[in-house]
Amino acid sequence: MGLKATARKNAIHALLVYSGGCNGCDIEVVNAVFSPRYDIEQYRILLTWNPREADVLIVTGAITWAMKEPLQRIYELIPEPKAVLAVGSCAINGCVFRNLVGDIKHNPEVFAPLEKIIPVDIKVPGCPPRPEDIIMAAVKGVPKLMAAP
């Protein structure tokens, strides 16, 4: 393992973008994963709020109309190499907001799944996923980062 891969493995900055779900996943990521009980920092993952600093982009929520463009722009801002984590059924398939619609048959407000908008590397299903799952998935994103040139 070269120095580059070791460095990438040992310091990972994660950015959370919440793109209009129900808040559940968002709170799970921020408050549970970064709270003392789960403490993701011990796995060398640090929370950041600046896309220029981030390696891993965590996206939660069904992408709403207003958040689609900011999400794309944030994705472009992150310097390569980067990995994208889709957390929650909302980001993966739209959860109830896309699949359980009444008379209108098709909900034009949400753009889920996330894959249609930006490339996704890891998916964490669940509504919301348990904090343990999120930690595991975030750690799973490491090999992709390490392998990048």
Place this chain on the structure above:
Amino acid sequence: MTEEQPRESVIVEKELPLGPVHPALLEPFRVRFFVNDEIVEDCEVILSMPHRGIERILEGLPVERALLITERVCGICSNSHAWNSVRVIEKGLNIEVPPRALFIRVIAQELQRIASHLIFIGHAMEVVGHETFAMRAFLLREEYMDMLYFIGGNRVHPAVPVIGGVRPRCEISDSLKRVILETLERSERKLRNYVGRVVADPLVMGRLTGVGYLSKEDAIRLHAVGPTARASGVEWDWRMEMFEYKPFTYDYVILYEGDNKARVIARALEIFECIKIVRQALKDLPEGPVVNRDWSPQRMKFTDSYNEAPRGELYHSYSLDDYGKLRHYKIRTPTITSIHSVEFAAKGDHVTDAVVTIASCDPCLACCNRVEIIDEKSGRRRQFTSMIEVIKKYGWRR
């Protein structure tokens, strides 16, 4: 509202927009501060980002399935949304709910209220900049999330109420009762300790005291609800009206200072009242079935229901057509009414303080919002249920 007020002449030097991806806001909403030097002279909150068209997708769904969506309106106070949506049909069709189910609903609601208030305190401390207190609040909250997990099987969406009672899985057995009582005992001591330390910290209190003042008149005029209003001396809590809460004795927390400190402390004190309610409910938990399946969907006229969510007054209403399908679902969440009062209260403070003020109404924007356009000349109004319609019709100005 604005027409009665005389227009003050303020000098706005520049605009400082924050969001929608921002550590202080977490949720996607945008705040535009209009500042003079660094003092906020005016402030505008743009809420429309998490619009998912919930009211529209609920249209025409069978009423039993609506619960899946209404619970997912908000991930912090999911139980109040689910509960309020079943209260509407129970009121409209006169469905009998077993008393044990009512008690379990109250327990779930109060546990979630505690978790929600702890999020608020943690978030407020994070916005103030005190990381240790924030982490500590999130650590304390984990115990309540665990209890919800034991009751409902999911940390965030426990899905306790169903039409006519509670889900049979959410039955509270004797051993669970003992676990909850013991945890409450333990965590109440920790909470007292924690709140005492927060209130005694001179630096944190120096940041909060006297900032973001909201008088009682303004709170009523701008329709603040819930703890935000109660911290300004408005003596109103929807729990006073709800028959579910009649068997319990507890106090309402009313404070008169109306600043950020009062808004934080009001929630901190409310936690202890919630613990009181949970204790009483567990003690007098009546025996019997937990769900009444003896109902069928039928025509129902427009019914509404109010509930005290952790953030204040929550309104749900709908009617059913002949096939038991939902029609005209309307939700009004507390944040939408409260946020204007803090928008008002933020004026006149430093930008960093104004962010704390905005956060102090506990904004939870994962709610519906709608657009109303008023034609000034003819006075004609048109309601839109989606942003897309507005944009399609009127376009962007660039």
Place this chain on the structure above:
Amino acid sequence: MDLLAGVISVVVCLIGAGLAIAMGAVIPGIERKVQARIQQRIGPPILTPGFWSWLKFAYKWPIKPWATIPRFYESIIALGVVIVIFALLITLPPFWGVLGVASILGIAGLLKLEELIYVLAGSVSQSLLSVPFLRHDLAKGGTKLGFRREYFEQQAAFRALKMAAICSIPLYIALAVPFAVAKSPFIADVISIQNPAFFLGGILPLPSKPIFLTVPGFIATIVYFAGYVMLLNEKPFNIVKPKVDLIEGVFLEYAAKYRTYMYMLIHIFTFVLSSIFVTLFLGIPLDPTKPALLALHLALTLPLPVLKAVLAAFSPVLTFRQLYPASMGFTALAAFSLVLALIL
């Protein structure tokens, strides 16, 4: 002979710079660990926030920052690192012979230059995160249009200017106290009155009467610590880059290699200020030719960052409402200690 002395001093300076970089890579990890333990969690490994982060950012692919003058914005941060290391170097023994540089003026001048980096960097950067993020603001029908729209970095530069004007005064006055005690503007004299043994040689020449243990020196130490936190923009004096409104202040747009420089700037600065404190107040200079003394010096630079981490864990962000009185109070305290130092 002169050539040999010249070579030795160059080597000493290189070792000094290397030490500054090495300590800068470790100190943030220690701080982070202390904070994490206070918050009842395990926290990241010691090398993660410093060393590995630097390396990782250096290996990221380059990106063009959103700034009005991108090249200037990028180069200014490298200049900052050089200034910081130079501020350390002028406290090293080889520089003591150079009159006029190895004096209080040299240190104060370089630190002041350092503060200007913030203002310069902030005024040209234009991050996406504030103004251009969303078009909703300018949608048709908006009532609040036509104002000058400020980027986070510009606001941060504005605040940095305020901080440089007001909140760094305590540090400079406290810095003057050892020189006042020595009644000389040169670092060599400050060392010689505290640590005469140093000039006589020996393996471990300990200071006989450090200024830290006198009354004015102790007061000045307290003020120096406050000024240290203010100059580094750490909590509670981090109004230049509070996470809650300006996210990272002026450094928002640095990416890849330049973010490494930015972290180097902050982390090495932490060490350098701490090292200057040990040199001036305890009389133990950073001298790579005496290994025992060097180890002692490096060990003594740790308490200040650790205290800073503890303070940061227990305090909120202070706004200018609290900062002005705090700064004035510390200035008064520093002036008091300066007067004491001149009288005694």
